[in-house]
Amino acid sequence: MPYDYKPFPYVAPPGLSAPEPPHKVVIVGAGPIGLAMALDLANRGVPSVLLDDNDVVSMGSRAICWSKRSLELFDRFGIADKVLDKGMTWSVGRVCHGDDEIFSFDLAVDPGQRMPPFVNLQQYYVEEFLVERALAQPLIDLRFRNRVTGVDQTGEAAHVTVKTPDGQYGLTADYVIACDGARSTTRAMLDLDFEGEFFEERFLIADIEMEADFPPERWFWFEPTFHDGQSALLHRQADNIYRIDLQLGWDADPEEEKKPEKVIPRIEKVVGADFDLEWVSIYSFQCRRLREFVHGRVIFVGDSAHVVSPFGARGGNGGLQDVDNLGWKLAAVLDGRAPASLIDSYNRERVQAADENILQSTRATRFMTPANGAERLFRDQVLALARKAPFARGWVNSGRLSTPCVYALSAPDDLSLPEISRPGTVAPDAPQQNGWLLNELGRDVTLMALNCAAPAGLDLPVIAPRINDMIRARYLGDARQALYLVRPDQVIAARWVEADARQVRRAVDALWEGR
Amino acid sequence: MKLIDTPNLDDHDGFYAELLAAHRGLSEAQSHALNAQLVLILANHIGDRQVLSEALDLARKR
Numbered sequence: 001m002p003y004d005y006k007p008f009p010y011v012a013p014p015g016l017s018a019p020e021p022p023h024k025v026v027i028v029g030a031g032p033i034g035l036a037m038a039l040d041l042a043n044r045g046v047p048s049v050l051l052d053d054n055d056v057v058s059m060g061s062r063a064i065c066w067s068k069r070s071l072e073l074f075d076r077f078g079i080a081d082k083v084l085d086k087g088m089t090w091s092v093g094r095v096c097h098g099d100d101e102i103f104s105f106d107l108a109v110d111p112g113q114r115m116p117p118f119v120n121l122q123q124y125y126v127e128e129f130l131v132e133r134a135l136a137q138p139l140i141d142l143r144f145r146n147r148v149t150g151v152d153q154t155g156e157a158a159h160v161t162v163k164t165p166d167g168q169y170g171l172t173a174d175y176v177i178a179c180d181g182a183r184s185t186t187r188a189m190l191d192l193d194f195e196g197e198f199f200e201e202r203f204l205i206a207d208i209e210m211e212a213d214f215p216p217e218r219w220f221w222f223e224p225t226f227h228d229g230q231s232a233l234l235h236r237q238a239d240n241i242y243r244i245d246l247q248l249g250w251d252a253d254p255e256e257e258k259k260p261e262k263v264i265p266r267i268e269k270v271v272g273a274d275f276d277l278e279w280v281s282i283y284s285f286q287c288r289r290l291r292e293f294v295h296g297r298v299i300f301v302g303d304s305a306h307v308v309s310p311f312g313a314r315g316g317n318g319g320l321q322d323v324d325n326l327g328w329k330l331a332a333v334l335d336g337r338a339p340a341s342l343i344d345s346y347n348r349e350r351v352q353a354a355d356e357n358i359l360q361s362t363r364a365t366r367f368m369t370p371a372n373g374a375e376r377l378f379r380d381q382v383l384a385l386a387r388k389a390p391f392a393r394g395w396v397n398s399g400r401l402s403t404p405c406v407y408a409l410s411a412p413d414d415l416s417l418p419e420i421s422r423p424g425t426v427a428p429d430a431p432q433q434n435g436w437l438l439n440e441l442g443r444d445v446t447l448m449a450l451n452c453a454a455p456a457g458l459d460l461p462v463i464a465p466r467i468n469d470m471i472r473a474r475y476l477g478d479a480r481q482a483l484y485l486v487r488p489d490q491v492i493a494a495r496w497v498e499a500d501a502r503q504v505r506r507a508v509d510a511l512w513e514g515r
Numbered sequence: 516m517k518l519i520d521t522p523n524l525d526d527h528d529g530f531y532a533e534l535l536a537a538h539r540g541l542s543e544a545q546s547h548a549l550n551a552q553l554v555l556i557l558a559n560h561i562g563d564r565q566v567l568s569e570a571l572d573l574a575r576k577r
Binding site for chain 1: 547548552556
């Protein structure tokens with residue numbers, strides 16, 4: 001059954017009849033990133049107005065592949081169980097050259113983590129679940145069919161002009177967060193441009209429905225016979241919907257290639273004739289970003305700030321990690337708990353992450369669509385070697401899948417503790433008696449005291465996880481005890497085997513100052 | 516410098532002959548492919564990023 005697009009109700013906003021009092025935050029765009037942003041801020045007590053020019057969820061599956069870290073965030077928004085239930089959990093990828101499988105990989109579900117490595121679910125379902133939560137959240141004022149037509153700012157506030165079916169009105173806010181996607185109108189209105197690489201390569205992307213019962217695995221082909229020597233991907237989603245990506249080459253005419261009479265025969269060659277075509281789109285590869293993500297009182301989050309080519313699941317997941325990074329910082333600045341400079345650290349950390357995503361995506365794109373000459377020679381020989389030498393399988397690049405960026409922090413560290421939990425990483429999950437470590441970390445800066453007491457005189461929540469093998473492997477290694485300072489986004493800010501209150505306090509100060 | 520650029524292979528004349536023999540009868544494209552595989556295999560065997568970067572620098576030096 002195709003997805004049933006139910007329009008959300010439009011309600012005439014108060015600003016049409018009288019000027020609205022200033023808001024704290026206006027979010028432009030209620031896609032997955034805008035919705036997540038509003039929910040994260042609401043969880044931290046910050047109200048927001050969330051504007052969307054449309055009144056339905058995304059057309060077509062778009063982002064389908066949600067990473068472990070995104071699932072952990074979904075858990076904070078109260079939709080993880082629905083996503084896990086509706087989506088397809090997968091861990092196996094198969095890579096083929098021609099029509100032969102040359103190797104497979106298994107990302108393996110880790111029993112010591114609550115969330116699996118990846119779940120595939122169409123973006124429209126994720127949006128549906130998030131909209132449901134946002135509508136139930138009194139701190140979120142979600143307004144459909146409210147199109148932003150102007151963004152302006154002074155040093156003190158940002159102003160937004162909004163067009164509705166009933167006319168135009170204005171909003172004032174401390175901050176405007178642009179979550180309006182790769183073709184961000186906010187970005188255009190601020191006259192900002194992306195910098196980076198654009199690849200002369202086009203892919204056709206299609207959702208098909210079929211009763212095939214292919215396993216929920218990621219299948220990638222280099223030079224399959226069914227697609228004239230170009231790359232192809234097949235990946236299962238919910239409701240018997242499968243995603244197919246087919247490389248088209250730069251000479252292809254996008255409008256022509258989108259026609260069902262062109263698309264259907266191509267897909268028939270991959271899966272046979274028994275399917276329904278649900279959605280088709282054509283995209284070109286880009287790996288680009290804004291130079292700065294923070295422009296005074298306008299902050300760019302997700303695809304409005306950076307775009308990457310697909311196959312690494314780095315678009316949607318990268319955007320959610322932006323949200324995770326910004327939410328607590330903005331909340332603290334608005335509350336006066338932290339100086340405005342904390343927001344600069346959003347720019348610094350997420351630019352680092354975007355660059356990492358861009359680097360990985362650029363490399364994968366090069367491998368999938370090599371230029372003629374040496375690039376193609378080495379690509380083809382890696383594939384040839386992968387058939388006969390195990391080492392070369394790892395060199396085959398069909399996309400390096402999203403993992404959270406390890407932020408470059410100059411924070412107290414003790415090298416005798418495990419590398420997996422060094423400062424800058426997201427705290428790895430581990431089972432606890434009645435649940436999971438990540439759920440115990442809460443929303444505040446937290447000190448985790450392992451096998452020891454927290455130093456006396458500190459004014460912050462302390463948790464003392466129960467020591468088990470997973471905790472030992474992830475947080476202690478050979479050390480007898482340890483203290484971990486964890487940020488509100490569950491990133492490890494500092495760690496010690498032993499520390500006094502003064503050392504911890506200094507690290508807490510650095511954290512709030514965004515150092 | 517970690518890369519050894521002084522004599523290090525005893526039977527270099529023998530290896531050189533074996534290298535040429537491996538290419539005998541190959542088309543130009545096949546020869547390129549063989550060389551590319553050889554580079555990849557040896558890079559993996561060397562297993563030291565710094566040595567490989569220094570080798571690239573040396574090869575590119577005019």
